[in-house]
Amino acid sequence: QAVVTQEPSLTVSPGGTVTLTCGSSAETVTSVHYPYWFQQKPGQAPRTLIYDTDNKHSWTPARFSGSLLGGKAALTLSGAQPEDEADYFCLISHGGTRVFGGGTKLTVL
Amino acid sequence: EVQLVESGGGLVKPGGSLRLSCAASGFTFSDAWMLWVRQPPGMGLEWIGRIISKVHGGAIDYAAPVKGRFTISRDDSKNMLYLQMNSLRTEDTAVYYCIAIRDLGYWGQGTLVTVSS
Numbered sequence: 001q002a003v004v005t006q007e008p009s010l011t012v013s014p015g016g017t018v019t020l021t022c023g024s025s026a027e028t029v030t031s032v033h034y035p036y037w038f039q040q041k042p043g044q045a046p047r048t049l050i051y052d053t054d055n056k057h058s059w060t061p062a063r064f065s066g067s068l069l070g071g072k073a074a075l076t077l078s079g080a081q082p083e084d085e086a087d088y089f090c091l092i093s094h095g096g097t098r099v100f101g102g103g104t105k106l107t108v109l
Numbered sequence: 110e111v112q113l114v115e116s117g118g119g120l121v122k123p124g125g126s127l128r129l130s131c132a133a134s135g136f137t138f139s140d141a142w143m144l145w146v147r148q149p150p151g152m153g154l155e156w157i158g159r160i161i162s163k164v165h166g167g168a169i170d171y172a173a174p175v176k177g178r179f180t181i182s183r184d185d186s187k188n189m190l191y192l193q194m195n196s197l198r199t200e201d202t203a204v205y206y207c208i209a210i211r212d213l214g215y216w217g218q219g220t221l222v223t224v225s226s
Contacts, residue, residue, distance in 0.1 A: 035212075038154070044205060046154065048214030057214045089154050096170035098144075100154045102131060 002026035002094050011109055012080045020048040020104045022090030029072040029092060035073035036091040037066055039084075040103075046089065050075060065072035080108050111135035111215050113207050118220030125197050125224070131190035131207030131217055139185040140164065142210050145192050147203035148219075155203070157181075159210070160190070174200075197224045 003025040003054040012018035022035060029035060037050040048057055050066035053073065063079045073090055084109045117129040133141070142165070145157040156169040160181045169181050180193040190207050204219040 011149060016119075045216045045218050047216060048208075051214060053210070057212075087153075091154075091156065096168070097172060098156045098159065100146075100156055103153045 001097070002099055004068075004090065004092055004099045004101040005101060006088075006104045008102070009040070009105045009107070011107045013075065014080055014082060014108055016080050017076065017078045017108065018080060020075040020077075020090075020106070021069065021094065022074070022101050023072040024094075024099075026091060026094065029073045030068060033094070034088055034090040035066065035068075037073075037075045038089045038091065040087045040089065041085075046074050049088075061089070077106075081102075082106055113209065113215050113217035115205060115217040115220040117208055118222045120223045120225065121197055122226055123197060123199055123224055126193070126195045127197065127218060127222060129194065129205055129207075129222070131192075133188045133190065133207075133209065136209065136213060136215070138183075138209075140187040141213055143181075143183065143190050144208040144210050145179075145181060145190075145205060146208055147201075147205045147222075149200075149203040156174040157192070157205075162172075168169065194222070197222075199224050 005023045038046040040046040041046045049060045054066040087103045089103045112134045114132045156179050161168045177198045182191045184197045202224045206219045207217045209215040
């Protein structure tokens with residue numbers, strides 16, 4: 001089974017920009033892996049931010065965007081807010097199965 | 110209002126069984142592709158399996174650690190998703206979530222399963 005890797009932790013200044021990435025040990029991540037991004041705050045269930053690489057839900061703040069970058073899926077946060085401090089998980093498809101990344105703990109400081 | 114409400118969690122001994130339910134409302138459940146995902150205490154998310162809508166073929170896939178022990182099913186007439194868990198192990202201890210995936214993106218609040226003697 002492929003291993004999906006994310007940065008364990010990142011820090012961004014309020015108002016700053018940060019990019020989280022999601023790579024696969026098996027192959028280059030492309031749109032056929034249908035990358036998803038989820039946000040989880042302490043004590044809460046996760047919520048979906050991005051589906052199928054770059055599609056947002058109605059509740060996804062405009063400052064979040066999804067893309068493919070350097071063979072990985074990427075989540076870019078432009079104009080970070082204190083409430084964006086959370087864990088972020090990616091999920092990618094490998095055939096009939098899906099694999100989560102280990103998550104990135106994002107600190108806004 | 111969209112809701113996904115999991116139930117059926119609890120304490121079970123190793124080797125035991127449990128059936129989780131996920132009640133869906135507020136969207137067209139029969140069209141939804143559904144996932145089960147779990148999160149062990151203090152850890153990350155783990156994909157368990159998915160069931161595709163019947164109109165798209167109804168295929169079911171499982172992650173390797175649960176294949177042969179867990180069974181996903183759905184009852185579109187009742188807007189219900191199920192996860193039958195057999196031969197439970199201590200490492201199955203986690204909060205279990207149901208998710209309506211793709212363009213829906215809805216999560217339930219989770220139900221805790223504790224496998225311990």
